[in-house]
Amino acid sequence: MRTETTGHLLRFAVLTHGGIAPYANGVHIPHLVETVRTLSTKADVEAFTLQFEGKPSGEYSIGNARVTIIPLEARAPLWNSVRMLVQEVLRAHRRSRFHLILGLWGFPAGIAAYIASRLAKVPNAVSFLGGETADVPSVGYGGMLRFPSRMLLTYLARHADQLHVLSGYQAYQLQQRGIRPHSLFVLPFGVSATRPSVSSPERSSSPRVLVHVANITEVKDQITLLKAFDIIRREVSVRLRIIGPDHRAGYIHDVVKHMGLSRYIEFTGQLTHAEVQEHLRSASLVIQTSRHESQGMVVVEAASHGIPVVTTRVGLGWDWEGLGILVSDPNDPVQIASQSLKILLHPEKYKHRVHKLIQISRQMSPEAFCDQIVARCRLREDGST
Known part of the structure; x- marks a missing residue:
């Protein structure tokens, strides 16, 4: 697939620890699947996802995107997942160069995207999609709660070529901790732009x-x-x-x-x-x-x-x-x-x-999310030529 303005092929690696499995075969997050599907209409996308149920490795498609399943035993050390993601991405990169390596969530996919991009000498982008910026001690929740994860995520936030967060609230949480990313963008997920318009009906029935x-x-x-x-x-x-x-x-x-x-x-x-x-x-x-x-x-x-x-x-x-x-x-x-x-x-x-x-x-849609990612990658590619 060639971009409209530059004519050259953009190729993306998308890394995740889950959420894009087929509905009946693992964790399926609809807006994440739709985002991968939409991105595959705008670039050549190869996705890599971990599967923790110990099922065999394999491949399937989401739209035009090829998805590689990487099996991982549930009790395996988490750093094994980083190593396996990096290995698979570099193997695919040697076959055909990626222009961007995108990690969905900070760990393990985000840190794997960062390491793989440095080894492959291509740009990376990391999306904080969950509790990476959180610190909620009352319920023991959040990536900023404990020292090891806080140090890892802080380093990643500061050194990723692009850091995406889903809300201004997350950006505010980073700011409050004095974390100033190299390049920060608020890119929220949204509903499909093709969803039919609605009018709010009266809901006065009781109860x-x-x-x-x-x-x-x-x-x-x-x-x-x-x-x-x-x-x-x-x-x-x-x-x-x-x-x-x-x-x-x-x-x-x-x-x-x-x-x-x-x-x-x-x-x-x-x-x-x-x-x-x-x-x-x-x-x-x-x-x-x-x-x-x-x-x-x-x-x-x-x-x-x-x-x-x-x-x-x-x-x-x-x-x-x-x-x-x-x-x-x-x-x-x-x-x-x-x-x-x-x-x-x-x-x-x-x-x-x-x-x-x-x-x-x-105003929020998978199309808007993906357009921003493609546009920023295209801008960087054009600037390097």
Whole structure:
């Protein structure tokens, strides 16, 4: 594939420790898969992904991108994953030169991309997609929490040729630590630009449905969610639907029973991306209670459907405060409930916010993300010729 302005072939290596496996065969993150697919329409893309289930190595395709599966035993040292990613990328580079090596997440893929690029003498880009910038000691979460990972990620942030973060919130977290990357870009994930336009329907039926989409983990803070919901349901007729896999061995289910909320709350477990969208479209309100988010993709998804959002002041909650969503401090169920009741009791006052959310979310798309990566690589290539 040749770029429109320069006529020369751009070839990218994309490294990840997961998220782009076929849906029925490993961890599948829809917006990550769509990003790889979109990037493959703009450049020659070869992706390399680790598979921790010990399954055989192999290849498959995402759009025009070739994907190489690198098997890794679950108990293998993490640095083995870096070594294997570097080896595979350099082997492919010897066959046909890469113009950019992109690592998705800081470790292991980001550090592998950095090492491989230095050995291959080509530029690198690293995307911080998760908890790399986080430090949440109350739940033991974050790449900045412990010394070894903090030093590794700080070095990577400062020395990567390009560092991508998903939100201004992440950039602010780096700034607060005195970390000044060589070249920092805020490149959020988004919904497909081809998604049909929507109008926000009236959602006045009773009981109204509140939707929460997240893995059930401590950092997503479903305890605060339940406390906030217990306040909300005493004021309005509502039900809560919690969508996402349970990583706390039924603990949150037990808390629901102990609080006497079982008849008000539904757990769906993990759903397909299409099923999640159906639940979002029928929601009266989306509530997120995370202690940390790099972005908060469900906020973008809800906004694109014209659904009101209440979220904590992390990720896009930090970026979009005052632009269409209502925000709360983390770990504050009273404030989250208060913000939610503003919308539920007076929905007509927030219609203008909903329309603003739709407009903002439509500016974020896989196309925009990939166009930025290609444009910056093209600029560097043109400058070196």
